[in-house]
Amino acid sequence: MNEPTNVKAIGIAAQPLSLAQGRLAALSWGRANAPTWLALHGWLDNAASFTRLAPRLATALDIRIVALDFRGHGHSAHIPAGSDYALWDYGHDVLDAMEALGIDQAVLLAHSMGAAVACLIAAALPERVIQLLLLDGLGALNTPADESASQLRKGLIAYRRPLSSPPRYPDMESAVAARVAGGVTPLDSMTATPLVERNTQATADGRVQMRTDSRLLKPSLVRFTPQQVLALLAEVKAPVLLIEGERGILGERDWASRARQAVPHLQRHVLEGGHHLHLEPQAVERVTDVIVEHWHQVPAGP
Numbered sequence: 001m002n003e004p005t006n007v008k009a010i011g012i013a014a015q016p017l018s019l020a021q022g023r024l025a026a027l028s029w030g031r032a033n034a035p036t037w038l039a040l041h042g043w044l045d046n047a048a049s050f051t052r053l054a055p056r057l058a059t060a061l062d063i064r065i066v067a068l069d070f071r072g073h074g075h076s077a078h079i080p081a082g083s084d085y086a087l088w089d090y091g092h093d094v095l096d097a098m099e100a101l102g103i104d105q106a107v108l109l110a111h112s113m114g115a116a117v118a119c120l121i122a123a124a125l126p127e128r129v130i131q132l133l134l135l136d137g138l139g140a141l142n143t144p145a146d147e148s149a150s151q152l153r154k155g156l157i158a159y160r161r162p163l164s165s166p167p168r169y170p171d172m173e174s175a176v177a178a179r180v181a182g183g184v185t186p187l188d189s190m191t192a193t194p195l196v197e198r199n200t201q202a203t204a205d206g207r208v209q210m211r212t213d214s215r216l217l218k219p220s221l222v223r224f225t226p227q228q229v230l231a232l233l234a235e236v237k238a239p240v241l242l243i244e245g246e247r248g249i250l251g252e253r254d255w256a257s258r259a260r261q262a263v264p265h266l267q268r269h270v271l272e273g274g275h276h277l278h279l280e281p282q283a284v285e286r287v288t289d290v291i292v293e294h295w296h297q298v299p300a301g302p
Helices: 054-061 087-101 113-124 145-160 172-182 189-198 226-234 254-262 284-297
Strands: 015-019 024-029 036-040 064-068 106-111 129-135 200-202 208-210 240-247 266-274
Touching: 015 087, 024 054, 024 087, 036 087, 036 113, 054 064, 054 284, 064 087, 087 106, 087 113, 106 113, 113 129, 113 226, 129 284, 172 189, 172 208, 189 200, 226 254, 240 284, 266 284
Parallel strands: 036 064, 036 106, 106 129, 129 240, 240 266
Antiparallel strands: 015 024, 024 064, 200 208
16 A cells, blocks of 8 residues: 655655653654644544645645644553543643643644544633644534433443453554444545554564554543533634535534534635545645645734
8 A cells, every 4th residue: 555656755754752751652744943733633543644734734834743642542651540531631632742842832733533622722721722723523522411321321331341452453454444444434545544554563473453542432421511512612712724524524414513603713614525534645635725825824823
């Protein structure tokens, strides 16, 4: 599975980083002393989600992009036994990374679940966020208040069950095929390959095993209510660029429309592509163009 020629031509290799006393892993593109953006991936993905977009943006805007592996994902550490992967806890990953990188204010480039985390940070700590550049994600998954007990029940029961062993596959191609077949949203093998390569490790018997914490698959104990999510989005003061895929998860669904309307300063672009349009070889160039054009129009850079 070779990269398309135009991806290789970007010419900026990803540099691995270790942050927060080794708790968080990351990938970096661009000059070390350039203005730094933080990139936040989606659920069950990792920093390689930005493998195709980040080098383009770093070249076009002369910036540095640092893409995190959230806790339990990619090469970052898993949480201790008895802990939970609550959405708001990922906010500490963002703040810890900012502290490690010496960033007082951040531009957040965020996809899916990462977009939800970015919105939480922007709402709760508006002084820390310059802009939000969101990729097919806006606001958090939510549960109506009258379903709170049911949600908590599902989470408690699931967390009491023994953990299953991480999936193993005979080779990388099989691991990629499994991600393509079992993904929550559709994606092809070319799009999935960078994610799977970073989310796997070789075993002693020559197979490949998933790195991600299997507890990520357990249901959340608690979620925000729809009203809470809308109230949080209303507190986002930073300019927001929302890029959606035509085949993405937002579209014209009632909830997505309400979420977009709640954000005070939002520009929306809908492009050809799916949920991972920033990683799709055929869509990433257009995503890059929209971000670059937007950045030049709204010059609130660090």
